[in-house]
Amino acid sequence: MTVAAGVLVDQVLQRVRDEHATGTSRPLVRDLLTHCQRLINAKLGLVIESIEYETVAKQCVYPLASVVPRALRIVGVQQGNRDLVEVKWQEFWYLHRAWLRDTGQRLENFALVGRDMLILYPAQPEPRTVTLRCAVTTAPLTSDDTPVEAPIEFHPLLVDLATVVGLVRQRTYLTLPELTESIKSRLA
Amino acid sequence: MSKASVLALAQELANTQASATNLDQFYDDVVKDVAQQALFNVIEIMDAPAGQAVYVKPDRTSQLLGVFFDDTMLSLVTLRELEATRPQWRDSVGRPVAYLIEDLGHDEFQLYPAPVTTGDPVVPVHGAPFGLDYPANTIAVLASEIREDMPDWLDLPLALIVLSREFARPSPHMDKTFAAACRQLGTLFLSMVA
Numbered sequence: 001m002t003v004a005a006g007v008l009v010d011q012v013l014q015r016v017r018d019e020h021a022t023g024t025s026r027p028l029v030r031d032l033l034t035h036c037q038r039l040i041n042a043k044l045g046l047v048i049e050s051i052e053y054e055t056v057a058k059q060c061v062y063p064l065a066s067v068v069p070r071a072l073r074i075v076g077v078q079q080g081n082r083d084l085v086e087v088k089w090q091e092f093w094y095l096h097r098a099w100l101r102d103t104g105q106r107l108e109n110f111a112l113v114g115r116d117m118l119i120l121y122p123a124q125p126e127p128r129t130v131t132l133r134c135a136v137t138t139a140p141l142t143s144d145d146t147p148v149e150a151p152i153e154f155h156p157l158l159v160d161l162a163t164v165v166g167l168v169r170q171r172t173y174l175t176l177p178e179l180t181e182s183i184k185s186r187l188a
Numbered sequence: 189m190s191k192a193s194v195l196a197l198a199q200e201l202a203n204t205q206a207s208a209t210n211l212d213q214f215y216d217d218v219v220k221d222v223a224q225q226a227l228f229n230v231i232e233i234m235d236a237p238a239g240q241a242v243y244v245k246p247d248r249t250s251q252l253l254g255v256f257f258d259d260t261m262l263s264l265v266t267l268r269e270l271e272a273t274r275p276q277w278r279d280s281v282g283r284p285v286a287y288l289i290e291d292l293g294h295d296e297f298q299l300y301p302a303p304v305t306t307g308d309p310v311v312p313v314h315g316a317p318f319g320l321d322y323p324a325n326t327i328a329v330l331a332s333e334i335r336e337d338m339p340d341w342l343d344l345p346l347a348l349i350v351l352s353r354e355f356a357r358p359s360p361h362m363d364k365t366f367a368a369a370c371r372q373l374g375t376l377f378l379s380m381v382a
Binding site: 028032033035036038039042043047056057058059060061063073092098099100101102113114115116117123137146164165168169171172173176180183184187 | 319
């Protein structure tokens with residue numbers, strides 16, 4: 001079931017006590033919902049795409065922006081029907097100090113350096129196809145009819161995030177601590 | 189995406205009370221601070237002349253995350269450790285096994301020992317500098333990147349952090365409560381992607 005952005009815009013405007021959008025415009029609320037939806041997806045990985053990618057021979061470091069420009073983060077990597085095990089990139093040093101140039105018969109691990117660098121270990125002697133499962137940048141909510149991509153059970157969190165920004169913009173702080181704590185607990 | 193969209197959003201959230209000039213400056217400051225969190229990183233190959241021990245990090249990089257010589261990731265060591273190992277360590281040449289950042293300029297690092305041979309140049313035959321074209325006996329540096337143009341999914345946290353600085357500074361529109369609320373939210377949102 002899809003929900004149109006306008007439904008969430010109405011909820012946010014109601015919560016910031018501006019039902020007629022006199023102080024906070026509907027395009028601004030849609031913009032806030034767009035940003036909040038992307039942040040939630042970056043954190044929780046709700047909207048996922050699978051992308052086939054061909055690795056480079058003898059290379060294990062890949063800048064993500066050139067591989068998947070829409071990626072917010074990698075949530076999994078598969079080679080064939082096998083999942084690579086995610087590790088912290090610093091752990092490669094303990095495995096083998098020459099990990100940057102290690103080659104092996106099959107990929108075993110993946111790691112992220114920050115948000116935009118992917119390590120596929122060990123490098124392969126020949127190019128191989130892997131499937132990258134990525135949380136992707138959701139589409140902007142350009143109109144009230146644009147569907148919200150986040151699953152419906154996360155819409156209350158999305159509305160709360162946009163509401164809290166709307167309240168700060170209005171400089172209405174009374175409910176802010178409670179709302180912020182509620183958001184933090186749901187993101188933990 | 190980019191600086192322009194962050195500044196436009198910040199003005200919208202500030203009801204256009206903020207100084208455009210200051211927002212611009214604060215944005216530049218904030219992206220340098222964000223670089224410390226190593227969200228965005230680069231790996232670059234550097235020339236390694238024989239006998240040269242001290243090197244300068246690549247431009248637009250901030251935190252040094254790792255240094256490689258040839259295929260080996262070097263250990264980060266302290267001055268004290270080197271002095272304890274070998275008092276004349278500064279005169280050593282050989283295959284580097286460690287690097288040091290202590291007692292150097294903020295953008296410098298030093299290899300121990302200094303390379304005994306000059307590294308091969310990068311020859312782009314296959315278009316894969318970290319693949320088949322990777323040169324022997326050279327230095328590769330992994331570091332966090334200072335980006336001016338951040339991806340658009342960072343617009344909201346950056347706009348809030350920029351606003352927190354703008355409204356905390358002494359000015360006719362100074363508002364400490366608003367600044368604190370923006371900082372709290374901006375930090376929360378940034379933690380969602382960090």
